[in-house]
Amino acid sequence: MPAEALTGLRLRLLHSRSTRKVNFRNGNNPGGRSHVRGDQEPLLSLSGLLRRLEYFVVVADELHLGRAAQRCGVSQPTLSHQLKVLEKELGAQLLSRGSRRMSLTPPGRALQEEAPQLLQRTYSIKARIKEAAAGPGRPVRVAFSRSGHALRQREMVAQFRARDAVPVSVESGWSERNIEQVRAGRVDFAFVRPPIEADDLRMAVVGEVELVELLPGESLPGNGLPGDGLPGNGASGRTAEDRSAGDLPLIMWPRTHAPGLHDKILTIVRQERSPRGLSPYVAWEEPDYINVAAAVASGAGVSYMDRDIAEWMSLSLDVRLRPLGVPGPRTDVAVVWREDQDPGLAARFVAACCEVGQPGGMEAECGCLVP
Numbered sequence: 001m002p003a004e005a006l007t008g009l010r011l012r013l014l015h016s017r018s019t020r021k022v023n024f025r026n027g028n029n030p031g032g033r034s035h036v037r038g039d040q041e042p043l044l045s046l047s048g049l050l051r052r053l054e055y056f057v058v059v060a061d062e063l064h065l066g067r068a069a070q071r072c073g074v075s076q077p078t079l080s081h082q083l084k085v086l087e088k089e090l091g092a093q094l095l096s097r098g099s100r101r102m103s104l105t106p107p108g109r110a111l112q113e114e115a116p117q118l119l120q121r122t123y124s125i126k127a128r129i130k131e132a133a134a135g136p137g138r139p140v141r142v143a144f145s146r147s148g149h150a151l152r153q154r155e156m157v158a159q160f161r162a163r164d165a166v167p168v169s170v171e172s173g174w175s176e177r178n179i180e181q182v183r184a185g186r187v188d189f190a191f192v193r194p195p196i197e198a199d200d201l202r203m204a205v206v207g208e209v210e211l212v213e214l215l216p217g218e219s220l221p222g223n224g225l226p227g228d229g230l231p232g233n234g235a236s237g238r239t240a241e242d243r244s245a246g247d248l249p250l251i252m253w254p255r256t257h258a259p260g261l262h263d264k265i266l267t268i269v270r271q272e273r274s275p276r277g278l279s280p281y282v283a284w285e286e287p288d289y290i291n292v293a294a295a296v297a298s299g300a301g302v303s304y305m306d307r308d309i310a311e312w313m314s315l316s317l318d319v320r321l322r323p324l325g326v327p328g329p330r331t332d333v334a335v336v337w338r339e340d341q342d343p344g345l346a347a348r349f350v351a352a353c354c355e356v357g358q359p360g361g362m363e364a365e366c367g368c369l370v371p
Contacts, residue, residue: 053111148191159355163352176258207353210327211330213304213323215321218318250304251296253287254287293317
């Protein structure tokens with residue numbers, strides 16, 4: 001029954017084929033008649049149906065008419081009436097209205113799964129039509145994370161440009177700055193490194209990277225042993241293999257740049273170093289990845305960073321990478337945007353990023369929206 005009702009609804013709205021004429025109550029329709037496709041019933045009023053579907057989604061979420069009416073901005077009797085109209089249109093009872101509580105019937109549960117997808121698709125179509133009618137406007141504003149070029153963020157944005165043929169302006173910043181840029185409306189989308197604290201924004205994971213340890217290269221000049229953090233304290237001519245990474249301090253970038261990622265890395269570091277009797281604490285900080293890597297190359301310490309970034313650093317600095325296991329721990333790359341962002345534009349941006357960041361058809365994982 002629910003499948004038949006929903007199939008009939010979709011046929012009337014989306015996929016029709018027949019051409020029988022019927023009375024059509026719409027003042028904007030000349031002669032009051034229109035072609036109807038699909039089954040042998042009149043096409044449902046789109047504006048009214050979509051509104052009722054929106055109401056139903058809220059009621060299915062709350063299972064309480066009073067709270068749902070408040071969220072919908074209508075009176076409780078109005079909401080109740082609209083739900084009954086929807087049930088009549090679909091030919092199925094969607095809600096079981098008991099004396100103490102409300103619950104979803106099997107058709108209601110089916111519609112609870114289907115309605116958000118239909119609404120999202122409708123919003124996207126409307127937004128794209130609006131964009132096409134408006135013509136070229138301001139560019140889509142995007143903020144890369146720092147070292148985003150090593151994390152394929154530039155390729156992701158290039159894929160979006162190619163797919164949508166829209167102008168894009170870019171800037172870059174650390175995760176916390178990017179979050180504030182989105183909140184303030186200064187950028188439309190920003191790449192960040194989860195976990196983040198931003199319940200007011202929408203987020204989609206678009207890629208992941210392996211975490212590795214970054215060690216000094218095979219030969220160390222006369223760099224100082226850890227303790228004073230100064231060069232020139234001996235150890236000249238000793239190889240990195242001779243000087244185990246165990247006697248080198250930990251160097252990191254400032255936690256304020258991306259607190260969630262920083263804490264996640266340190267949790268992994270403790271699990272990795274503590275069993276070996278090594279200090280899991282940060283000895284000192286450098287302002288960014290390039291300075292962290294330069295300090296490691298000088299023999300002053302070790303660090304932990306994304307493999308893609310570490311490999312990029314190794315192209316110009318005397319550093320080497322050590323995997324932390326097979327498979328090694330992973331860190332996420334994500335995109336955030338405001339709640340009031342055009343959902344169609346957001347969906348297309350995330351999809352383009354996923355095509356680059358999650359190759360091989362991993363769409364089920366990529367783009368999982370977090371409220």
